[in-house]
């Protein structure tokens with residue numbers, strides 16, 4: 736489906752008005768607003784390479800995918816879903832059950848099948864694995880959004896002090912060892928389940944392992960182009976074992 740430049744501008748304005756209804760002095764809110772625009776642009780770029788007909792829908796899914804984050808932060812003051820709500824389901828409920836989508840799209844009408852596709856993509860964007868039984872179009876839409884989200888998560892982690900991201904002291908981060916289970920995920924080239932992350936630095940290795948879940952070569956190209964992965968791999972640990980492990984990852988990672 737084609738979304739014109741004017742429609743995109745209108746949707747961006749409606750999103751910005753919505754976000755401004757939250758506390759924009761809160762760095763968490765500002766971070767999510769910026770993340771939204773970046774993911775939308777990335778999703779469009781990936782779709783143009785792999786599924787050009789759906790580039791407009793990919794952009795829109797990026798614009799709406801984290802809408803639940805704003806209300807999550809206002810109510811619970813955290814991005815940790817386990818301590819609050821599943822932000823993907825929460826956002827999809829706000830959009831499609833509480834009709835927030837009508838306000839954000841303002842008279843711009845989507846077909847029922849496009850609405851269902853959008854809802855599915857948003858609900859699935861933070862899942863560890865996609866559910867079985869998706870149609871080809873759903874799979875492609877979900878994968879494009881998930882790749883775009885992961886790419887921008889690496890930017891956020893690369894650009895923000897890790898102490899702020901993980902809520903840990905510099906000392907804890909720099910002295911921590913990497914758990915064997917987490918190392919084994921890297922060696923098997925799989926992403927890391929939250930439950931396997933036990934030490935402070937496991938979170939960073941887990942974020943690095945997000946690259947193993949990327950669905951498309953163009954997504955890897957963008958990661959290589961942006962350079963944030965290298966920044967994460969250069970983490971200056973004071974723990975000799977962790978330092979050696981990061982050196983190992985640097986020499987074994989291929990995009």
Ligand SMILES: [Fe+2]
Nearest residue numbers: 800801860861
């Ligand atoms: Fe998200």
